[in-house]
Amino acid sequence: MPDHICSVCGKPAENKIKERWFCRDHFSSATHQRPHAWRGFVLLIVGLLVFVGLVYLLDAVFKPVLAGSALVWAGILMALVPAVVWMIFFYWQDRIEPEPKGYILAVFLLGGLLAAAIGTPLLESIFHVSKWLYADTAATIIGSILVVGFSQEFLKYAAVRYSIYRSVEFDEATDGVIYATAAGLGYATLLNIQFVVSNGGVDLGASVIRMAVVALAHASFASITGYFLGRAKFEQKPFWWMALGLTLAAIVNGLFNWLRGQVVSSRISLGSPSSNPWMGLLLATFLAVLTSGVILWLVQRDIRADLASEI
């Protein structure tokens, strides 16, 4: 029997990173930076902004007249675009050392399924959030963090933690961010599809902005949890580490929900209440850029520290 076994594959281990042992292959992957994953996330942001601009422009120029099921199907197709854009860019960038497509797709679907089976029923039919969440500012912030934030972020965490996390394919610290982003996009896609179906179809120009906002925001929240998941697998972290990650993601989720309401409907009008969805898109883009930037910096810093502490 070997003295130590690899934390990822269970084979005899030779190297150690802060109390966790790794075989030669997985030590190499655990300290690998994988720049392609970050480019995939940045391209998701750019790709979505281009997509929004394009749909908005086409809608304004051609003014397509869609009705009934055609309108619903057009909306559902638009809801799928953010996830497709991310997957295309991710695989295009990651083709040299790709994650298994099946696992990425499975985690994406699991995120969506958990949203449909637990997330939405919990918020709409048990917590009845629409009845009280917007009563005042305090209710919006506290309710968005405790109820919306924690329930949504726990389900995205569960989609990764109880599926791919223990697999040998989860062999790099960056994998936490990649798989959590897939779960977040699955969750967002389901929310967008529910929005389209419950409204019997949506105005393409206006709803494309909403869909991009939801996708960028959920991918960003999930990537926070993903960073903590990735570190927890490759380092011996304190028992409260993962709970801290989930709490941070829930707080960002709740604050974003409140802030989005503020910036989208803050204009004073003498007529009917007005809203500016572009401000929501700006906020979501800022959140996505900030989140990916901070996590990239943290991962690079951690890997440098790991290599410095190598035995």
Next chain:
Amino acid sequence: MTETTLTKKTFSFGDHFSEWLVAGVTLVALLAGWLYKSSVENRSVQFENSGINAQTPQGWHNLTPQGDEVLHVSDPLSSGFGTTYIVQRIPVEAGSVVGQAASLLTLQRGQQLTAYRVLDQKPVTVYGQAAYEMSYVFVESDPNLTHDKFPNIVHGLDYIYMSGDHVIVVTYWAEKHSYDYDLGRFQRFLRSLKF
């Protein structure tokens, strides 16, 4: 020993404790959220008019009472038809009984409300007070011809009390899908009602 077994063994007690802590923190947050939700929904303000006082929900729109109405409040956060409480104080002839008042109210509602149908009516005791309960439905009719939404089916509930030479009619209107959920809050309002 297989790879799978070895992989499982690499997860320490600390990892499992961490897992349980994440689930525990989420449950505690949801429980705290539930308690906070209840506190938001139970917030109320004191109302007093024409010798009638009650605790009405905080943050609801206070509409200008019309005719015999002394209170008319509506929930701005309801989707579709806003859940509404109305209290009326209607003068009646001496010697009138509550059943007569209920019949008059039915005729009046039949003229005013679209597709009005009485579902049930019976004498009841509400928090120690004798009353007459009427359950009914109607279709919300928005007089605005440019209103481009489907009309809502509204479920109504009246409690009629005799009070000297007046009847006090306490009305609860809610859209069909939110009727049961909002009923608990209406019952708290009813319990706080003094006249």
